[in-house]
Amino acid sequence: MTINGIYSIARTLFLAAIVATRVTAGTAETEAMPVLEVTGGQGPDQAFLLSVQDLQDIAVENIVTSTIWTQGVHEFSGVPLYTLLQHLDVKGTTIQAIALNDYAVAIPRSDARVGGPIVAFAIDGQPIPRREKGPLWIIYPFDQSPEFRTETIYSRSIWQLNRLNIVQ
Template identity: 25%
Template sequence: MITLLKLFRIIPVFVLSAFIIACGAGNAIEYDIVVPASINPGDEIPTPSGEVILIVSGDIAATNASGTIEFDMNTLEKLGLVSYEVSDPWLQEKVTYTGVLLSDLLEVANASATLTDVFATALDDYAISIPASEIEAWPILIATQSNGAYMSIENNGPTRIIFPYDRHDDITDARNMSVWNLESLDVR
């Protein structure tokens, strides 16, 4: 008979083993949870009280402004913050980026289950399509901070798309999809 104490010793080992098996020991992408989400899927998304830094549109069911979601920094970061370190090819140094997972943002936006891609547009009109397969495969960040500091427009902010591209060779075309000065996301 398994005692309650033994059960509490077995469960964490089982959960960790299941994580490694599900992710594959060589493919697990590690990130740190910095701040847990206080806005979750199904919650009302508040209208921004500060400067709008990101607009999400397209095939989404949750909105807070005329068929779109407008985020100020405070509201965006309430989706939960995670961080990971990458070797930034443009800065040519290791950088710890902190932000919201794109997958979490899409869940809160109640994006269509049949989405094919997310079209990301920067302030300078640079635009790129991020396929759903990439969103499902990697912890793509909508970064708001670089090495613990908020990013100004002059420093590629206030939001920027970051992939863990230096950790895996099989991330396709990630450098082209790493949009800085991100202005909008169109869910298609």
């Protein structure tokens, strides 16, 4: 075997070891990385950076529902939007929800209530991958009431959520 062949094999094994290490540690790393920025509310300089673990530590609620974007009924797990805003003590009348691609929707503060939407971070017990509308997705309990099955509510169910700006 030539020196170049040995070098190539060694390089391949080294890269494989790095990938294996990242895959093993990936879940814990991902849970600790900030996935949501919340700004506004009390003042323009107020900002919170939250990881999935931070969201889980605030509260976890499950909504079992179908959606117009998925097949069948799924269990979505996340922090209730009401509880998140209450926990951060942010005030305002409108929640501007912004996705990774800068798509934005305005959600009235009145939607953030008990029995309202959650900021979902898991579907059927698994983290929501970016390619499947994750890492965060605002989910309403669509199957619980016709009030949640309107074009307006569907438009507020923003996926790939990464920012909330609370407007006075």
